[in-house]
Amino acid sequence: MLFDIIFYIVPIFIFIISITIIIKGISQWKYNNSQPTLMVSAKLISKRANVSTTMHNHPDGVGTHFDSSTSYYLTFEVEGGSRLEFHVGGHEFGLLVEGDTGKLKFQGTRYLGFDRQ
Missing domain, CATH: 2.40.50.660 (OB fold (Dihydrolipoamide Acetyltransferase, E2P))
Structure with missing residues (x-):
């Protein structure tokens, strides 16, 4: 059961972190372009x-x-x-x-x- 939790949670966690980093980069780029x-x-x-x-x-x-x-x-x-x-x-x-x-x-x-x- 612990393996099942880790098997599903870790990839979701990595995906969320990746999306957050991408969104932060895009918003910084847009901010700089608007200045x-x-x-x-x-x-x-x-x-x-x-x-x-x-x-x-x-x-x-x-x-x-x-x-x-x-x-x-x-x-x-x-x-x-x-x-x-x-x-x-x-x-x-x-x-x-x-x-x-x-x-x-x-x-x-x-x-x-x-x-x-």
Whole structure:
């Protein structure tokens, strides 16, 4: 009986989580598209990288394999003291230095670029 419950509940649970993630992504995309594209004076005040590592055991039971991925974030301070953090690619992350000033271009939560002055 426990097996029957797990056999039916776990796939339903996974399906609900998947649908929730998809709906959240679509609503964020729609929100960003409905926002105006803004270009404001800003200063890069912080850079951070988040490294995630996953361990996989080989099917034959001999050894393990590690996968890692890095997410990059930039935090800008705009006029008035507000701070905005954006998820960016590694290339953009590498080009900028804390303390850079310039024009930040964004749309909602979507980072569109930074032109250094």
